[in-house]
Amino acid sequence: MKSVFSTLAGAFVVDNKPKIIDFVAFDDLEAYDKRDDVVQKLVKKHDASVGDAGQYLSLLKDKKYFLFFRKQHLLLSVSLIRESVNDGLLVMNAVRAADDLDKVANVLVKRLREWVGAHVPELSHFIDDHAVFLRLFAEKSKKELLKEFNVVESMGADLTVADVNEMKSLGTEVERLYALRENHLKYVEKVMKRYCPNVLALCGVGVGGKLLVLAGGLKRLAMLPSSTVQLLGAEKALFRHLTRKAKSPKHGVILNHPIVQGAREKGKAARGLAEKISLCARLDYFKGEFKGDKMRMELEGKFAN
Amino acid sequence: MKSVFSTLAGAFVVDNKPKIIDFVAFDDLEAYDKRDDVVQKLVKKHDASVGDAGQYLSLLKDKKYFLFFRKQHLLLSVSLIRESVNDGLLVMNAVRAADDLDKVANVLVKRLREWVGAHVPELSHFIDDHAVFLRLFAEKSKKELLKEFNVVESMGADLTVADVNEMKSLGTEVERLYALRENHLKYVEKVMKRYCPNVLALCGVGVGGKLLVLAGGLKRLAMLPSSTVQLLGAEKALFRHLTRKAKSPKHGVILNHPIVQGAREKGKAARGLAEKISLCARLDYFKGEFKGDKMRMELEGKFAN
Numbered sequence: 001m002k003s004v005f006s007t008l009a010g011a012f013v014v015d016n017k018p019k020i021i022d023f024v025a026f027d028d029l030e031a032y033d034k035r036d037d038v039v040q041k042l043v044k045k046h047d048a049s050v051g052d053a054g055q056y057l058s059l060l061k062d063k064k065y066f067l068f069f070r071k072q073h074l075l076l077s078v079s080l081i082r083e084s085v086n087d088g089l090l091v092m093n094a095v096r097a098a099d100d101l102d103k104v105a106n107v108l109v110k111r112l113r114e115w116v117g118a119h120v121p122e123l124s125h126f127i128d129d130h131a132v133f134l135r136l137f138a139e140k141s142k143k144e145l146l147k148e149f150n151v152v153e154s155m156g157a158d159l160t161v162a163d164v165n166e167m168k169s170l171g172t173e174v175e176r177l178y179a180l181r182e183n184h185l186k187y188v189e190k191v192m193k194r195y196c197p198n199v200l201a202l203c204g205v206g207v208g209g210k211l212l213v214l215a216g217g218l219k220r221l222a223m224l225p226s227s228t229v230q231l232l233g234a235e236k237a238l239f240r241h242l243t244r245k246a247k248s249p250k251h252g253v254i255l256n257h258p259i260v261q262g263a264r265e266k267g268k269a270a271r272g273l274a275e276k277i278s279l280c281a282r283l284d285y286f287k288g289e290f291k292g293d294k295m296r297m298e299l300e301g302k303f304a305n
Numbered sequence: 306m307k308s309v310f311s312t313l314a315g316a317f318v319v320d321n322k323p324k325i326i327d328f329v330a331f332d333d334l335e336a337y338d339k340r341d342d343v344v345q346k347l348v349k350k351h352d353a354s355v356g357d358a359g360q361y362l363s364l365l366k367d368k369k370y371f372l373f374f375r376k377q378h379l380l381l382s383v384s385l386i387r388e389s390v391n392d393g394l395l396v397m398n399a400v401r402a403a404d405d406l407d408k409v410a411n412v413l414v415k416r417l418r419e420w421v422g423a424h425v426p427e428l429s430h431f432i433d434d435h436a437v438f439l440r441l442f443a444e445k446s447k448k449e450l451l452k453e454f455n456v457v458e459s460m461g462a463d464l465t466v467a468d469v470n471e472m473k474s475l476g477t478e479v480e481r482l483y484a485l486r487e488n489h490l491k492y493v494e495k496v497m498k499r500y501c502p503n504v505l506a507l508c509g510v511g512v513g514g515k516l517l518v519l520a521g522g523l524k525r526l527a528m529l530p531s532s533t534v535q536l537l538g539a540e541k542a543l544f545r546h547l548t549r550k551a552k553s554p555k556h557g558v559i560l561n562h563p564i565v566q567g568a569r570e571k572g573k574a575a576r577g578l579a580e581k582i583s584l585c586a587r588l589d590y591f592k593g594e595f596k597g598d599k600m601r602m603e604l605e606g607k608f609a610n
Binding site: 078081082083089090093094096097100101103104107108111112114115118121153155156157159162163166169170173176177180183184187190 | 492
């Protein structure tokens with residue numbers, strides 16, 4: 001009795017010694033996809049039956065098949081890696097880049113505030129908002145700034161144009177970093193619109209993008225219980241709770257969602273929102289209908305003050 | 306017997322009750338600088354002698370002098386603050402900004418490498434140098450890159466132009482950050498040339514600038530013992546040594562100096578260099594002659610392999 005079975009490298013026919021008596025190599029992954037046809041042909045040709053590769057593994061150790069296996073495994077790996085790049089990966093990378101840009105720009109703007117303190121310390125004193133600080137420093141001279149703040153005599157030194165320009169060049173750069181962050185988020189929004197429209201409609205790009213990063217993609221976000229979704233981003237507080245009897249955290253990154261922000265009972269709103277997020281992620285992952293906007297309106301009505 | 310004495314607020318004449326019988330207010334710090342003239346005039350006018358303010362402090366509590374003291378003290382504070390802004394402060398701020406830019410750009414370039422990995426993972430694999438990586442990614446298409454690396458089939462996915470442009474915009478920004486860092490260092494060099502030419506000639510802008518930041522200015526660098534200069538920037542290792550019996554560190558930031566880098570006995574070279582740095586800092590602080598370049602040549606001769 002002869003058996004035919006297929007592997008990634010090709011289809012084999014063995015007799016009952018057992019010994020390999022025929023072999024059809026697969027040249028690429030497409031050939032492997034059509035392996036059933038090949039097996040059927042070999043079954044006819046050798047008057048054999050379809051067998052299982054498992055019991056003949058030792059026969060496959062033969063070195064002459066090694067190259068076939070190697071080649072096909074390589075092709076398979078490459079194809080799996082390529083397929084792993086999907087919109088989810090792009091979203092996560094762009095969200096992480098936007099996060100990094102935010103952190104990095106904050107570091108630099110603090111450095112700039114200190115530096116500018118030698119020149120017009122009043123600017124940093126009166127203006128807390130980073131963006132306004134950068135704009136004013138870029139657009140106004142020291143004289144104009146002092147006039148605006150009603151300061152007669154500045155505590156800062158009068159520096160040369162070269163000194164001030166050095167600071168201004170840093171300021172320009174920081175403004176560009178913030179602008180780039182905005183662009184990345186616009187891109188994230190575009191990708192999320194086709195990748196997970198429900199999550200996007202419910203959470204917006206800020207919270208939605210962060211949730212995807214924290215969960216590690218849409219699939220995992222869809223699989224998580226909503227109680228976990230509620231705490232994504234609060235891992236530190238959760239750990240404190242588990243190890244040191246601190247209060248249990250009620251919300252992770254979804255605390256930043258306007259619905260939770262605006263609710264009087266934040267814990268309750270966070271739980272309600274997390275449940276809907278789970279639903280939306282599942283709808284998106286399984287390509288279900290679009291009702292993220294309806295869910296959002298529902299929650300807004302429920303938790304409005 | 307009448308006494309005349311001066312304070313920041315003005316000159317006082319007191320009789321032997323004692324009671325204040327005359328007062329000339331100083332309107333600004335310049336008037337205070339010329340206080341001796343005022344005192345002499347009062348001495349003549351009242352036929353008095355010059356006294357010491359110390360024994361009449363209780364008289365000065367009178368509220369009517371309060372505003373004069375307040376005004377002058379305010380002016381003095383502002384002037385001291387303004388004078389504290391010197392080239393040293395500018396150098397330190399610019400060096401710190403350059404350091405921050407370096408760190409920040411490294412964070413972003415690592416993020417970019419991961420992101421680009423979805424598209425042309427080969428680029429990050431073959432190119433370790435950040436600058437080269439950025440240049441190649443900016444200038445070459447995926448096809449050209451693969452050709453350059455002799456890769457037939459990329460492991461990366463074929464992304465849309467929009468996806469790739471998002472990465473490219475980050476790359477452009479990171480290149481700008483590195484360029485800005487270079488500009489800041491050029492500026493630091495210019496300021497150091499007039500502020501501490503000897504330290505600059507001996508250490509260069511990288512090591513020299515960092516030493517100024519670590520010491521907290523030229524004055525403090527000049528006052529430090531050279532054994533401390535040798536270890537500036539190795540505080541962590543020193544602390545480990547002092548508390549946990551680790552080996553004592555032999556060099557801090559001066560390890561990055563080409564002379565120490567190139568020396569076989571790095572500890573000895575570091576000691577020699579630190580001594581010269583102390584000398585140079587003192588020469589610069591006390592406006593001494595320029596011999597930083599000679600000292601550098603001396604050391605290079607001594608520690609050359």
